[in-house]
Amino acid sequence: MPATGAVALAEPVVALELAEAQPEPPIGEAINELENDVVAAMRRLNDGLDRAEEFSARSEARSREIHGGMAELRDVTFTASTNSSALASATLQVSEAAERVGASMLGARDMLDSAATRAAEAARMMSDLALATSEIRSIVDAIADIARQTNLLALNATIEAARAGEAGRGFGVVAQEVKSLSLEVRDAVEDIRGRVDRLHLNAQGSASFVSDAFRLVGDVNPVMATIGEASQEQAAAAAELSRSAEVTARFIETVQQRVSDVDRVALAAADESAGARRALSEGARQADGLLERFVPTLRQTLFADRRRHDRFPTELPAVLAVAGQSHAFQTIDLGFGGTLLACAEDLRLPLGALGEITIDGLPALACRVKARSDLGLHVAFEDDDGQGSAALRLRLAEVEDGYRPLIERAQLFSRQVALAFEDALGRRQLAEDDLFDTDYQSLPDTEPPQFRNRALPVLQQILPPVLAEALKSDTRLVFAVAIDRNGYIPVHHPQYSQPQRPGDRGWDPAYSRDRRIFDDRAGIMAARSTRPFLVQSYHRDMGSAGMQLMREVDAPLRINGRHWGAVRMAYRM
DSSP states (O other), rough: OOOOOOOOOOOOOOOOOEOOOOOOOOOHHHHHHHHHHHHHHHHHHHHHHHHHHHHHHHHHHHHHHHHHHHHHHHHHHHHHHHHHHHHHHHHHHHHHHHHHHHHOOOOHHHHHHHHHHHHHHHHHHHHHHHHHHHHHHHHHHHHHHHHHHHHHHHHHHHHHHHGGGGHHHHHHHHHHHHHHHHHHHHHHHHHHHHHHHHHHHHHHHHHHHHHHHHHHHHHHHHHHHHHHHHHHHHHHHHHHHHHHHHHHHHHHHHHHHHHHHHHHHHHHHHHHHHHHHHHHHHHHHHHHHHHHHHHHHHHHHHTTTSSSSSSEOOOOOOEEETTTEEEEEEEEEEEEEEEEOOTTTTOOTTTTTTEEEEETTOOEEEEEEEEEEESOOEEEOOOOOOOHHHOOOOOHHHHHHHHHHHHHHHHHHHHHHHHHHHHHHHTSSOOHHHHHHOOOEETOOSSOOOETTTTTHHHHHHHHHHHHHTTTTTTTEEEEEETTTTTTEOOOOOOOOOOOTOOOTTTTTHOOOOOOEEEEEHHHHHHOOOSSOEEEEEEEGGGGEEEEEEEEEEEEEEETTTTEEEEEEEOOO
């Protein structure tokens, strides 16, 4: 298989920097002007989208900051609300306790007043008791005197009875009994006197204690009254504080509601900004994709293709001499009209400058630096009927001969797919409008996104046998598929049509490639080309396996004369 470049390229120039062109036919000039105007307009659009996206990102960031600040403020106000509620509850409890203390103090004051009254009465009773005991003692003393006198009389009576002899014996017995009685009275009087003395002393002590208590009550009573009044004032102040705390708590709740409202607005604004940013980013991506697809689409048409000759991916060393300096390059593709050179990004050469290029195995060729793009440096060969042109023609004939079997195989594959489609149309298995349906419906929960259209169920039936048969034609083939004009591949080979594994970036891009739209540069060039064949090389994303360099031969696919898309046959490098 012929050598090839690492990036694609049988594609006309994408002019980022356009040199002064040689005079062209009017239609060519019109196409060039259209291309330049559209490219410039799309770049301005892209710049505007980028600025809008930047502004949206800043707006989202500010909204996120407000959301964060509102979250902090909400936490603070929640804490304040909780504290205010707790304060209101606590002050209410204090107020209630103070009221209870005040009531207790007032009750205690009343009790003390009652106790003072009772103490005064007790003091009076003790005084009366002391007086009564004094009187009792006087009576007891009198009784004691009487007992002494009685005892003395009894003693005299006994003496007289003894003198009387037998006649006074009875009187002596009586006198003796009286003496005994007087002694008992004396003992009783002494006991009563002791008891009365103790009672008197106790009465005096009690009277003193009651007097002290009465005096203490008199001292405490004003204090208790003051405490009661202070408790009442404290209760009133605490109640007012509780009401203020409740008002504060309600105010903070209102603030919380407003904070929540602002937070919701800020979050909604952030979400809207994020959505706008995503939309702008998607718009920029679409604009980039449109810009990327526009020039290939335009230039792949026969009437607008500036190239009069096919180009083939070829890697050859080359030396370009221009503006008095020589630079070493490697070709990416080569055709009779010019070449695409792999070029360092920082290298700047004067566009439109004439020079000379020497490609490995070929004589020096006169050339002109035409343009620079993201693909590389575009160089056009000047008309030369000399030895260089003849040698180039021979080299290109050899290259084309190497590709010829692959080109013919791709063209055969295109006819086989067309026959399968036309057969389905003829049997009314498929309607033409359905076959050309471009209203792609996104399949849910797919990444990369997968799509379906009205023709998909029928294509899933008729294409697999055709694809499988084409794959058998060459062991170097990686895939052989049909792609519509928008890059939609409805059916792929079984090994590349596996169910997606959500979130597995190493699997999905590589093995879930059916029902996908491949509108990258290589895909759109294949899909939109109306040339008999297209040869290109590119890097294929194989997920965890990395990027694989592929060489692809494509052929346009027409159904009943109508351009549907193309077939793509990719080979391992």
